[in-house]
Amino acid sequence: MTRKILVVDDTRNVQVMISDFLTGQDFTLLTASDGREALQVVHEASPDLILLDIMMPNMDGYQFISQLRRESSIPVIMITAKQQEADIIHGFDLGADDYITKPFRLRELLVRMRAVLRRAAPCEESKPLLSCGDITLDPGKHEVRKQGRVIELTPLEFNILEILLHSSGQVVRRADLSMRLMESGFTGSEATLKIHIRNLRLKLEDDLEQPRYIETIFGIGYRFVEAAE
Template sequence: MADGAKILVIDDEPQIRRYLRVSLEAHDFRIVEAAGGQEGLRLAALEKPDLIVLDLGLPDMDGQAVIARLREWTAVPVVVLSVRADETDKIAALDAGADDYVTKPFGTGELLARIRAALRHTVGASSGLAIFATGDLKVDLEKRQVSLKGEPVKLSPREYDLLRLLVQHAGKVLTHQFILRQVWGPAHESDVQYLRVFARQLRQKIETDAARPKLLLTEPGVGYRLAME
């Protein structure tokens, strides 16, 4: 999916667009550019990109408004690229429907990794596969069975619900509030410490080395991501 994928870059800085075009085309991506939110929305409908890289600080409309408009009609993955490093900005963008968030200045390697993860998440979600595998972890969603290195893993019902949500959105950053709302209900949206306890318990069961997690990754102050390999 990554090879030859079409990426729409929405950013008002010509030098950033130029840098992204050169960097991404070198890895076989096809690039479409927009300098503002309205143009970006028009091109999203016209070009039907596989992924959108979006700056939040646009001259004609805020990037979060662009995400909200996109989510009215498309599930195309959106990777935010912004100088706004505050956790509240990240959470707001992710809750609005962004798949990931990269802070400027950024490394090309990191951005490429986030783009590929978002594209893999799209493929996994659209395929509807009942069996998910990454690293040594295997999850059979139909049978509600989990295994690590071929050995069965026993999870509590709540631990399984948490893992299932992460699997369904594998590769995507999920905010604390989103996870709490989906797994525990709206009344528990602020129980972040409660979620951390369950995430720690889950790591003990699905990670080869819970002290150095490679699957259930923390996005500090924002939420969690299930890595895809």
């Protein structure tokens, strides 16, 4: 099945460049020039992935992600000229799945797109529930619950939690965690991984200073605390 990609950028030349390239890679392309127009396209066409410029008129990329995440988990790759860590963290905090900075190579964009789409794909293999304390993860439904309440996670956050729950009570080294995530298409650095761990803690309503769920073992990695309840 052909995947539908929504390109959101207020620069027509960028829309055309990305659209022409991805059409040649057998994707179906949709376009929008700002966040408001993009929301309308999302409602009408349900794209599989969104490539999102940040600096746009009317509704910028951050405002768009914030609105989108209230109603959808469609994966989003930020395309931005902003390279400051605070700007990137802000995008991840709002629910972006990955980012690429301008100028970028189209082949690199394609690699990141395929990686994000793989992470977002539903799990076809039947896997048992993973539970620890009041956290339950269902790989089949791609669902996480805390005390019975559904916790909305991005595909990458879900994969991180699944790996940590598989080894609950044991330390998972940062390098090993990054390597295992690469099998699902993770292309970020260990510094980027820290951002995703932080966001995961926030969604689990963990204490960032004294975590009850995901414990940092300084200089080594992370551990899901078995006694969390």
